[in-house]
Amino acid sequence: MVNEVSAAVWNCMQPIYLPRPSVHIWEKAAQEFKQKWHFPHCIGSVDGRHIVMKNVPNAGSAFFNYKGTFYTILIATVDAKYKFTSIDVGSYDRLNDSTIFRSSVLGDALHCKTLPTPPPAVCSGFTYLLPYVFVGDEAFPLMENLMRPYPRCSVTGNMDNKVFNYRLSRARQTVECAFGIMASKFRAFRKPFEMKLEIIDCIGKVGCVLHNYSRAHTTSCEARDDNTEEMFADQLLHPSSQIVRPTTNAFHVRENFISCFNTSGAVPWQRESVLRGKY
DSSP states (O other): OHHHHHHHHHHHHHHHHSOOOOHHHHHHHHHHHHHHHOOTTEEEEEEEEEEEEOOOTTOTTTTBOTTSOEEEEEEEEEOTTSOEEEEEEEEOTTSOHHHHHHHSHHHHHHHHTOSOOOOOEEOTTOOSEEOOEEEOOTTSOOBTTEEOOOOHHHHTTOHHHHHHHHHHHHHHHHHHHHHHHHHHHSGGGGSOBOSOHHHHHHHHHHHHHHHHHHHHTOTTTTSOOGGGOOOOSSBSOOOOOOSSOOOHHHHHHHHHHHHHHTTTTOOTTHHHHHHHSOO
């Protein structure tokens, strides 16, 4: 029954509440990120989470992780209002972090440059062309369309880099909040699933589309949900050595964002916030 209902919900609601991303969707997300989180040309925040499950029959160690539990993986992008814009469910946990992302639909599209993102444009008050990018944590590779923070060794004594990390962190928190809100609302995600893997993957997709439905039809969806955040089991994508080496263009893109954030794109409170926090 769970499998049939989940499939029916997904088939009926996915085209409305989690449609295939288009240039128009990315442009709208970029406007909202600029207005709400002060990160121009950001089209989404990306992260991954474990969906805990009991041992899968005949799966060997494919879904067994270093913590001694069984997981399947949900990788998602989120807009500025905590709504999922794309999801990928079902990767093996024993793959390393970079391989998980590279094998996802989003990672493959970014690597092959087939994702229908808006073309690079001049940011308001800035002279250089900036591409539209996703933001992720240090577990993700640095790419022309995917920004990650600077490591600790690169921000020590460097205020400009710290400002970049702070601005990126503000935009990136939307995906963490989205996972937390979904786990808080649908508490089935807070304990191990005991069913077939394909049903678990379907439930993961349905959870995301129902989350979007809830956000679209809740009058308080504009309110910050940071204080209600309850995460999945531990965060999936931890810092590790990257298989994908950043290109020269990726470094240039990040440097252009740094220049923007510290000149025409600066916000009045950023340096004070950096001094109070750890970036």
